[in-house]
Amino acid sequence: MSDTPGADAPQSDEPGLERRLKRLEAILAALEADELELEKALALFEEGVGHVRSAERILAETELRVEELLGDDGRTRPLDGDEAS
Amino acid sequence: MPRDDATLDLFAAPEPSDAPDGAADPPEAASEAGSAPPAEPEPQREVWTVSQVNRAVRNLLEGQLPALWVSGEVANWKRAGSGHRYFTLKDENAQIRAVMWRSDASRLPVDPDDGMEVRVQGSLTLYEARGEYQLVVRQLEAAGAEGLWRIAFEKLRARLDAEGLLAPERKRPIPRFPRTVGVVTSTTGAALRDILSVIRRRAPWTRVLVMGTRVQGEGAALEVAHAVRTLGRSGRVDVLIVGRGGGSIEDLWAFNEEPVARAVAQCPVPVISAVGHEVDVTISDLVADLRAPTPSAAGEAAVVDGAAVQDYLSAVPTRLAAGLTARVASRRRAVDEGLPRLRRAVQRLVEPRRDQAVRLRERMGRALAMAVERRRRRADVGPRLHRAMAVAVDRRRQRLAGLAGRLQALSPLSTLERGYAVPLTRDGRVLRTTEDFTPGRSFVLRVTDGRIDCEAGAVHPDGDDPFTASKESIHE
Structure with missing residues (x-):
């Protein structure tokens, strides 16, 4: 977050919760279907654990970020959560 | 009633015969002063102009009757x-x-x-x-109740309905885990405060992008519509909340106007509409993908409760491990089924060759003892796995880092440690049956601490000639 209008950082390409949880569901479905080769199963297991860790990291965020969009040109400014509470 | 008095004055005034004394001004002066018309008859007949009359009557009307x-x-x-x-x-x-x-x-x-x-x-x-x-x-x-507001509402609703904009099949699902929630409302209103408070409590990792607008009064509808379009097309939000807190039907009216309805209907991302209190239903609510009864409820509809996600995630490592455990168990079953067949094959070998029986029995006994011992050791794997699983389940609410570390012990690599080996092709495919082998085929044997390049000798599917099939198994 920046105090300078227009300096808003683009969203990261890191997959968000939605994609991670969807992928986790797919991994669980594959593992529980028991039709995988051993090495593939291991790879999925490790990928799944990675998604759980990343998702937990996302959940660990405690500071709500609120910004105000100032106009059509995409400029924003931080909107203090307390300002509206 | 004042009206009666006024009427009396009104019709009394221009009548010269009934006019009260004392008003000696000429008509022009009287009309300019805006006071009661002159009533004093002169010796000659007094003549009013039409304008004077109308002005006088107007003054009477406006001055005497309340709204x-x-x-x-x-x-x-x-x-x-x-x-x-x-x-x-x-x-x-x-x-x-x-x-x-x-x-x-x-x-x-x-x-x-x-x-x-x-x-x-x-x-x-x-x-x-x-x-x-x-x-x-x-x-x-x-x-009637709400009168023209209700009529205007019904007219617009009928028109939008005819265009199909209210159809249930147009409703899009609200994303369960939005990264960014867009909000169109007043930046100073209680609605924004309520929405932020709910999101902060349930999903503080979410980002919120607000576009402030006026939410009532002349021009508010156009501002709201513009903000919905701008945020919706910004590519920055996954879901949009549009709304305001409670108020009179007139206060909420912007959300019943066509520009807002159209902007909501055309919004590229799903829209949650939350206008007023539970009883207030607006056109914006009807067109939106989801109607929330209040702004707080809109916040709840937009983000999932983090505690529920945490519960779900806590159970995942256990399920992942269970998937692997099931796979190991199925492999053990295959071994268990193979062993009796081997034994029968050996017996068939021994029957016709009594002269070698003693020696063979001795060696066979040793081989079997070893096989049985190996099998028992493998059978021990089950309880051990289950004990490990029980530990994992018991502690699943602990932090994930510790959990994942323990789960590593359940991975297939540990199975290899216990003596299993997996034959693989060079590109990593598991070779499962004799059909996967041809004499001379090279393959990789994956054991616990590495790989061994191998080459297949003769291939003997079960059911081949017992002698040749068993010969190599036993005479090793």
């Missing part, structure tokens, strides 16, 4: 190019000309239809150019 509420039926409703509305208010026996100036008429949610029963509030005046008296209407209400 009135009048009920009647609308007729000849006409909207002039200037924006003023002209109409007639009537009952069975009488009618009054009425006018509603543009500034007042612009507050009407919709123009009334001819024949509609209405109540109007206004003041009487006289249109001097025509000598017609008329009611200048400031407010107009249709009879």
